[in-house]
Amino acid sequence: MASVHFTYALRRFYPDLKTINVKANTVLEVVDQLDESYPGIKDYIVDERGVLREHVNIFVNNQRIKDRVKLADVVEADEEVYIMQALSGG
Amino acid sequence: MMTKTLLVGTRKGLLVFEKSPSQGSWKVANDGFLGIPVCMVYVDEREDQWWVALDHGHWGMKLHRSVNRGQSWDEVEAPKYPEGTLIKEDVPASLHYIWAFAHGGKEYPGKLYIGTEPGGLFEMNGDGFILNESLWNQPSRTDQWFGGGRDYPGIHSIVVDPQNSDHIYVGISCAGVFETADRGANWQVRNDGLRADFLPDPHAEVGHDPHLLLASPTNPKVMWQQNHCGIFRSINGGARWQEVSDTDGPANFGFALAVDDQDENRAWVAPAVSDVTRVAVDQALCICRTDDAGQSWLTFREGLPQEHCYDIVYRHGLVASGNDVIFGTTTGNLFASENAGESWSPISHHLAMVYCLCFA
Numbered sequence: 001m002a003s004v005h006f007t008y009a010l011r012r013f014y015p016d017l018k019t020i021n022v023k024a025n026t027v028l029e030v031v032d033q034l035d036e037s038y039p040g041i042k043d044y045i046v047d048e049r050g051v052l053r054e055h056v057n058i059f060v061n062n063q064r065i066k067d068r069v070k071l072a073d074v075v076e077a078d079e080e081v082y083i084m085q086a087l088s089g090g
Numbered sequence: 091m092m093t094k095t096l097l098v099g100t101r102k103g104l105l106v107f108e109k110s111p112s113q114g115s116w117k118v119a120n121d122g123f124l125g126i127p128v129c130m131v132y133v134d135e136r137e138d139q140w141w142v143a144l145d146h147g148h149w150g151m152k153l154h155r156s157v158n159r160g161q162s163w164d165e166v167e168a169p170k171y172p173e174g175t176l177i178k179e180d181v182p183a184s185l186h187y188i189w190a191f192a193h194g195g196k197e198y199p200g201k202l203y204i205g206t207e208p209g210g211l212f213e214m215n216g217d218g219f220i221l222n223e224s225l226w227n228q229p230s231r232t233d234q235w236f237g238g239g240r241d242y243p244g245i246h247s248i249v250v251d252p253q254n255s256d257h258i259y260v261g262i263s264c265a266g267v268f269e270t271a272d273r274g275a276n277w278q279v280r281n282d283g284l285r286a287d288f289l290p291d292p293h294a295e296v297g298h299d300p301h302l303l304l305a306s307p308t309n310p311k312v313m314w315q316q317n318h319c320g321i322f323r324s325i326n327g328g329a330r331w332q333e334v335s336d337t338d339g340p341a342n343f344g345f346a347l348a349v350d351d352q353d354e355n356r357a358w359v360a361p362a363v364s365d366v367t368r369v370a371v372d373q374a375l376c377i378c379r380t381d382d383a384g385q386s387w388l389t390f391r392e393g394l395p396q397e398h399c400y401d402i403v404y405r406h407g408l409v410a411s412g413n414d415v416i417f418g419t420t421t422g423n424l425f426a427s428e429n430a431g432e433s434w435s436p437i438s439h440h441l442a443m444v445y446c447l448c449f450a
Binding site for chain 2: 009010013040043044045047048049051053055056085086
């Protein structure tokens with residue numbers, strides 16, 4: 001099971017959000033499973049094409065994912081997935 | 091006299107102002123969405139539902155609705171472009187921005203229209219939003235529509251005929267005005283008489299930039315638009331537009347426009363300097379009003395800053411109801427007039443950038 005961690009910023013919209021374990025082989029499967037636990041959260045992470053939003057980053061362990069379009073990066077069991085917001089704005 | 095309510099969408103959240111007969115001035119009664127850009131506010135007066143569109147920098151466009159006048163809000167799934175929809179070849183369409191709301195008329199309870207960038211008109215029936223394919227598939231869209239100040243074209247104005255809910259106009263920057271008489275099944279271009287000085291052919295059929303399109307509530311055949319290239323008015327439902335800019339005064343370029351709710355010949359604009367600098371004309375803020383269908387314009391400055399002023403008013407940032415006229419600016423000023431714009435008092439000088447206003 002991969003462990004998924006979230007930026008604190010998402011807790012504004014999902015106050016019950018906490019680190020969870022999911023069984024997934026790719027980042028896309030991680031995001032789909034998150035949406036089952038937290039309905040609608042997928043729309044915060046990706047757009048309607050499934051493309052990672054411009055100012056959102058996903059890391060698998062310490063590596064930023066390479067495929068922001070199809071989220072095909074592989075997730076191994078026991079790996080850590082981090083869903084972060086980019087630093088921007090003012 | 092009843093308490094009046096005003097919704098103000100800013101770069102840092104929503105403010106709800108109220109003015110009661112006993113107070114005499116506008117006071118903040120509520121706020122929400124702190125820190126989040128509220129790019130559009132709308133009141134569906136059929137059921138007194140309030141809507142806001144949120145432009146999250148990180149998390150995408152979101153929609154929220156309140157059925158209790160802002161005491162609580164619920165997120166509603168935002169419009170989504172159908173899979174396979176392309177802005178142009180090899181560019182998949184996705185929701186970039188929400189520019190406009192309009193309810194579908196009293197004959198169609200629950201129907202709501204939303205105008206978006208990159209140029210899609212969505213219709214809500216019951217639970218979800220559906221893209222109007224007929225407008226999206228206009229042959230001109232891929233080659234003659236383009237973004238004005240943004241990456242892609244946007245529908246910022248939706249006018250549903252109060253006398254016939256099947257009869258709808260949209261204003262698109264940049265494309266122009268489109269009309270449907272059959273609730274979106276077929277669309278006609280309505281740009282005759284407009285001028286697009288930024289095109290090789292200023293009288294091209296499509297490619298115009300109506301910054302805001304409105305119709306007179308009492309006589310919707312009379313339409314107004316604050317266009318990039320001046321102020322235009324039509325007396326025949328957009329079949330032909332006539333320029334009514336003030337050639338000698340400031341009423342020319344701008345974004346915002348308000349039309350009197352009783353008098354089809356009265357309208358207000360908030361002039362700005364075009365293209366290069368985008369500041370108040372002569373760095374002095376004014377509001378202009380016509381009472382004679384644009385034949386002449388009155389310029390009002392009393393109570394407004396007249397030097398070193400950089401404010402402009404965005405397209406949804408000016409509203410009028412009777413003699414109450416209010417506008418908000420890009421530098422966070424909010425001004426109110428109780429005498430149809432002739433003099434002004436500040437409601438606040440220290441808001442975040444104001445995007446949009448709506449009486450509630």
